[in-house]
Amino acid sequence: MARQQGRVPPYTIVYFLSRGHCEAMRMLLADQGQSWKEEVVTLETWGRGPLKASCLFEQLPKFQDRDLALYQSNAILCYLDRSFGLYSKDQQEAALVDMVNDGVEDLIRCCSHLLHNYEKGKAQCAQELPGDLKPFEFLLAQNKGGQGFIVGEQISFANYNLLDLLLNHQVLAPGCLDAFPLLLAYMMCLSAWPKLKAFLASSYHVNWPIFSLIKI
Structure with missing residues (x-):
């Protein structure tokens, strides 16, 4: 295939x-x-x-x-x-990219564990999600007021991982990004890139x- x-x-x-x-x-x-x-x-x-x-x-x-x-x-x-x-040549920026990706992975692992019991786990994920998404909204605000990538001047693997996470949570918990306008705009912007x-x-x-x- x-x-x-x-x-x-x-x-x-x-x-x-x-x-x-x-x-x-x-x-x-x-x-x-x-x-x-x-x-x-x-x-x-x-x-x-x-x-x-x-x-x-x-x-x-x-x-x-x-x-x-x-x-x-x-x-x-x-x-x-x-x-x-795509990986930043600046060590500090690369470290921030790694940090963001680790944060995404923590959330993915948490949700995967909870969803083994889907109905109960889905409700718990939705309840905890606002606190889990808050750091990413904060990071976006720190980078060009949310008009750029999650970190730095170019897309990186952390952005693709975060985009996947956000798209999945729109399915698992519809409306979960309503309280996070920067994350919602970020998801919609990347999703509209022609190849993506x-x-x-x-x-x-x-x-x-x-x-x-x-x-x-």
């Missing part, structure tokens, strides 16, 4: 039939005009064991760039950021669930 037509892409994403931990890297690749292949792993295949045993850390996603195999979604995002010259807009309108994004186990 290839995301884009044309020459054989150098990149392969091995993952379940969901957006999950791979959607930010898919957004990054699409926005940078890259093509890639998807190798979809069914839960049945994963449950048999051999594929899981072959994976470092016994986890997916796996990302293949020709002869380089990478695991851990944030390591993959950092690799792609550096590959396309095309990806977000594609059948892969629209028809694939956020989580493979919950099917939402």
Whole structure:
């Protein structure tokens, strides 16, 4: 399965039939005009064991760039950021990008844990979300009054990860950004970028669930 037509892409994403931990890297690749292949792993295949045993850390996603195999979604995002010259060359700014991404990952892990019991967890996520989103609204306000990226002068992997988080929470908790005008404008602005807009309108994004186990 290839995301884009044309020459054989150098990149392969091995993952379940969901957006999950791979959607930010898919957004990054699409926005940078890259093509890639998807190798979809069914839960049945994963449950048999051999594929899981072959994976470092016994986890997916796996990302293949020709002869380089990478695991851990944030390591993959950092690799792609550096590959396309998106990672800040300024150490302080790079540290802020890492900080933002860690904050996004904390929220993703918290929500993933809560949503194992979906109905109860969804309500708790919605209740806690205003406090969880407040730091990101603050950071946007500090950077050109919310008219720029979450940190710095150019897009980075943390922006794609945050965009994915915000889009997912609009599904899980509709209206959750109403109290955060800068985050809402930020999400809408990035989503309207031509290549991101095309990806977000594609059948892969629209028809694939956020989580493979919950099917939402």
